Amino acid sequence: MKNAVLLGRLGAAHGVRGEIRLQSFTADPSAISTYGPLFDASGARRFVIASLRPLGKDMFVARLEGVRDREAAAALTGVELYLPRAALPQPEEDEFYLADLEGLRAETRAGETLGVVIAVRNFGAGDLLEVRPPAGGETFLLPFTKAVVPIVDVAGGRVVAEPPLEIEGDSPSGEDV
Helix, strand or coil: CCCEEEEEEEEEEECCCCEEEEEECCCCHHHHHHCCCEECCCCCCEECEEEEEECCCCEEEEEECCCCCHHHHHCCCCCEEEEEHHHCCCCCCCCCCHHHHCCCEEECCCCCEEEEEEEEEECCCCEEEEEECCCCCCCEEEECCCCCCCEEECCCCEEECCCCCCCCCECCCCCEC
């Protein structure tokens, strides 16, 4: 689904009556049920949250319209839930959606181009910016913290990054550290 923002992910079936676990990625996790219909990545499947009850900080047990039994819920495990970007409110000044970072130029404070942000990833330990170098080749990840990415300029089409030195591998002098 083009121009969409990831709001949540469906997990395992919960019980036998069609309920399913739902992880919310919204700033207020329970607000995920207030945005109206959500869609899968292709935009072909539509999901309406009929009810939601907390299971943890950002985890809920949800009942989705049309999902009536455990098998139907289990078939949805891993489905990511999106909302068209246009359906979201405009962010306040100095705020942005993580989806807005994709396509931004990544550069150093000195103006050296590091590449283009192609995705925002989170493997459980915090957000990471995946950057494709200008000459192509393998992408690299930058921790999305204020220390490493002190400036996010969506209007200017860039992020300013101060990449950390590698813990292992080649140091700037070519010696292993």
